[in-house]
Amino acid sequence: MITAESFKLAPGYFEVAPGVWGMKDKFVNFYMVQDAASGDWVLIDAGLKISRSKILRMAQDLFGDQRPAAILLTHGHFDHVGALEALAEHWNVPVYAHYLEFPYLSGISSYPPADPTVGGGMMSVMSVFYPNDPIDISSRLIALPEDGAVPFLEGWQYIHTPGHAPGHVSFFRKEDKVLIAGDAFVTTKQESLICTITQKQHISGPPMYFTCDWEAAEESVNTLTALEPAIVATGHGKPFSGPEMEKQLRQLNDNFYQEAVPAHGRYANDPAVTDASGVLYVPPKxxxxxxxxxxxxxxxxxxxxxxxxxxxxxxxxxxx
Incomplete structure (x- = not known):
């Protein structure tokens, strides 16, 4: 079981489960996952722009000079792709994402704007300043397979979990029920600067300031809860397992609109509309x-x- 103590004591990075490691940089997590049979490993998400050196040091410590087989993305928000271009070039590897994320990773479309009016704390208020422009890694970009298989990771599946982002995905290993949820839900109150700093553990909905479709977000939490994960590792907050995690995840699932959806805000009652070409409509602010x-x-x-x-x-x- 992952405990708060083991998380704090880990030297720079932490073990989530066999073959799964993570690291927190500032307020966001990224993960490295190794296939037991082949020895291949992948990076899941790429943190902030300043995360490059930390990711490279972690990779060197875990895998020596073996480069990853690929970089996989849960989604393309700025805090999950900050070091992506630099790392993909350094390692000369492909980048896999859901095809509905392609517009934001190919320089075609910006995401729906962040909403600083949702409340919850200073991280929400400051979201008006968060980068939102698309990046362009189209030369390295490959769509995740339609059958849910995860490239280079036998026994894993990806699940399309939209709401926080149109092409958001989560990764699940059925054998031991390890879930890398991304931002479909998180294990701290990400809207609060205090909780972000202290990493106070609590299963919460997706970060409100970037979530642009709450109906889809609820369906995604329903889907992930039905998997009955034993360990959850999210984009923000510490890994969480055990009866308390299971209880809190069920509470979020059963009371999603009361616990996760903001009482007011740009997307609270009117979702953004997107498709494979990017953003089609955003509600007026x-x-x-x-x-x-x-x-x-x-x-x-x-x-x-x-x-x-x-x-x-x-x-x-x-x-x-």
């Missing part, structure tokens, strides 16, 4: 509400910057 949240975000950002300057100046004076 509440201009006054959005501008007020942007003002709050600006004040917070200015305050954090001022605090940093004062702290630096004070530390500098003490050191002289």
């Amino acid at each position: 509440n201009k006054a509400n959005t501008e007020s949240w942007m003002f709050v975000a600006g004040i917070i950002l200015a305050g954090v910057t001022a605090f940093g300057i004062v702290k630096f100046a004070t530390t500098g004076k003490k050191g002289r």
Whole structure:
């Protein structure tokens, strides 16, 4: 069973299950999974732009000079593809994703805009500043097989779990019921900066500020709950297992609209519409509400910057 203690004590990265390892960089996780029979391994998600060196060090520690067979994506939001282009070029490997993510990975379409008005904490408020432009890795991009098989990983399947992103997928190993859920649900309250920093463990819905279709998100949680996972590893928060995880996942599944869906917000009652070409429709934003949240975000950002300057100046004076 994965415990909070073992997570904290892991030297840089943590073991989720046999052949499955993860690492947290700032506020997002990425994973490395090895096939027991072939020895091939893959990277699942690519963190932030600054994650490149951490991912390379982790790979070297686990696999030596063996490069991955591929990079697999749960989805293409900025905090899951930050180091993707650099890593794919460094290793010269293909990138697999669901075909409905292709517009956002081929320079064709931006995702539906983040919604800072959903509430829940500072991570939501600051989402107005999160990158949303598409990247272009079309020369390396390959669609995941239609039959649900996971390239290079025998015994795994991927499940299309849209809602947070149109082509979002999760990965499941039936043998020991290990679930890499991505952001279909997470194990901390990602909207809260305090919970993001402390990694307080709690099964929560997908991060509200980026989720653009709540009906699809609920169906995805229903699908994953029906798998009865024994261990869940998500895009945000610590791995979670045992009776408490199972209880909390059932609670989220049974009370999704009460626990996960924001009471207000751009997509709360009107989903974005997308297809294989990208975004077709986004509901209109509440201009006054959005501008007020942007003002709050600006004040917070200015305050954090001022605090940093004062702290630096004070530390500098003490050191002289």
